[in-house]
Amino acid sequence: MMKIFGQVLTTDLKEVLDSEGNGVPVFECIEECFQIPWCFLAYMIGERQCYFFNFGLIENLTVVETKTEEGLIVAFRTDLLLDQCPAYDNIDLVVTHGPDDIPWTKTGNEFKFKKCVGYWRMFKRENGVVVCIQFFKEDTNSLEGAIQRCHERGGYQLTGVQSKKELQWIFDARISFYTWDKNTGFWINARRQNTGVNDTHFNITDGYTILDQDFYREFADLSGTNAGIPEDCLMVSNASRGFQMIDVPCDNNSYGKGYVCGYPLD
Template identity: 25%
Template sequence: MFLRVFMFYHLIFEVLSITKIISINGEVESGPVPTPVDSDSDCPTSCYFNSDCILASLAKSGQCSLYLFSALTTGLKIAKSTETTESIASSSDDTCSPELNNTNLIFTSGNGYTYKWEYTKEGFSFPKCRDSWKQFDRSSGVSVCMIAVALGNTNKVNAQSACQKLSGMLIGLETQVEAQWMWDQIKTQKGYEGGNYWLAGERMNNPGASGCKTTDFLIKWSDDGMTKGVAITKNTNVSNLSCTDGKYNEDCFNIINARGVTILNDVLCSSSSANGAICGYKL
């Protein structure tokens, strides 16, 4: 929804657990349908004392509108107007930077998750994913948030438990773009020696080594419908599947970045040699 705001934006953020408000001139380019507030109410105060409020807009007409976190189904973007001076208009704490691009604007949801406003060239963008999680929009229309979690050597069951502790689950791989992000995360977390991280998914039809490159696999992703299809298994820029270790079927999946080798690999489902997990949740 588009809404022109002529006077203020009020962004709720926290510094040292102190909730504060800043104001800028700008325009809401996209976001959820706002909730109107009675014109007799003070607009910043209405947002400040509403724990679900992430943004308040005050139009020149005097109409105040609140943007609520619980109503957020699309990205929320703010474009600064030409009148913006980038000065903080209503903050009493001297820990705040006088320049908005040096200010951490963080919203904490009711369940304790944090979301950091992103400062862009045009203004601000409120992420749909929690802090440290990366959003991917998949061709099926599903949007997911992912995070790479470094672990010690672990089996798939324990990797799934690690994801669940983050209110997520093991997620499958769909695209080369996702694979590249995963490889980058593994390198950042594990260095050149790298590692192999658990993914969701288990192959239901194993043709053996002779048919591994040509068979259309049936894969049960078991990740709440986040992953669709198996096209990634035929992408030779990503996948290097063998279907067997020579003795046993390898029907589960790791994403690997180790010593410069970056692949999607199939492994024994009972393996405990992986040292991380790729977790996800659905938006």
């Protein structure tokens, strides 16, 4: 934990806190936060008013440095090596939660933190766009149905996939459902521009994924048609020959067992 004199800028602490530990001395407040897996920041107002912030409930937060006499203390949960003692201005504050490392950005006397909603996964793409994605296990028999379900869940997009890391994370989730038929999978955002053609000219409509045809050539098992039925859409699936995506019919598809929603983190 790294402790500073500072204030959490929020108009209503009750809205963003998971719990509070009023009556806890400062050193106990910090130690208790450190022992709680979900606590990533402790905030102390005065000597005995202590608040804990839950990683899963907060998407963005701002902390501003204050003067000692104001009696406000903020303790950041971060990873610092025991054999290092960097100067205050050189400390890189990072919240590590699972596979994600999410930095606090310091500008002047302010620290800003921004992450995905809940426990969605964050991926930074080569073009600098940061996306948040999450899979949902739910029978969905069409691409349009998957698009609609993502929208109904909070205005999210059925996401396209643009990196090996994103694809591997979705694929690992898919194969964890080991009782599923081999051909089943998660819908992702992609539909061929020309129906029934074995190519990689896909339309992706999420607004933040750029078509990379080489990516689909490398990781997707593509055919264009099967028994005369066009297969113009894509699923992340345990496909043949080691592929992790497969083209499938866009409608009346009983193999759609879930979908992957996403949004760009602005």
